[in-house]
Amino acid sequence: MIFSSWPALFVVDVEGNGTNPPDLVEVAALPVRDGQPDKHTAGAWLIKPKRPVTPFAARVHGLTNQVLEDKPGWEEIKGAVHELLGTSWIAAHNAHVDYRVLSAHLPQWQPAGVIDTLRLAKATYPDLPKYSLDALLKHTTPDLSEAPGHRHRATFDAYATAQLLITMADQYESWDQLVAAAVPPGLPGAPEPEQEPTLW
DSSP, X not given: OOGXXXXXXXEEEXXXXXXXXXXXXXXXXXXXXXXXXXXXXXXXXXXXXXXXXXHHHHHHHOOOHHXXXXXXXXXXXXXXXXXXXXXXXXXXXXXXXXXXXXHHHOXXXXXXXXXXXXXXXXXXXXXXXXXXXXXXXXXXXXXXXXXOSOTTSHHHHHHHHHHHHHHHHTTOSSHHHHHHHHSOTTSTTOOXXXXXXXXX
């Protein structure tokens, strides 16, 4: 895979407050440039949600109401998030979720495409018993020594997903092949289904 041929891409991860639909409490956007995660130009935001964090959500990611008490609300930071993401591609694990939540919070945002590392993993490693992020990290053993934070925090999960994406991308000869395997139907960037030729 020639990584220099890739368009601009951010691996994104979001954490919510546990309500349905969720309020965002953390957003991470990590660029992948020349086959490497670029932490120096990454974006990461902690957000005070409108509704309190549920005890279950706090146990998962560790972001309690006390931790978020003095953080800005979504209205204060959404412009910065939108500006960083722009019209770049995004990638995420089980990307439907992150794309849907971000789209609900950024109605004007239109990414060029959405890569799902879960879908890509099923195409790349068809015989695995599980395709959770943890299972895939165990299978591919990427270097996570420089990952910020810890598992279930957006910054860590975005870094881990970026390393997973880079590892799997090596199995594909071109960006178009990667997209064909990784973009779920109906999401931005999905290849057009080939039309049946007509007789006239």
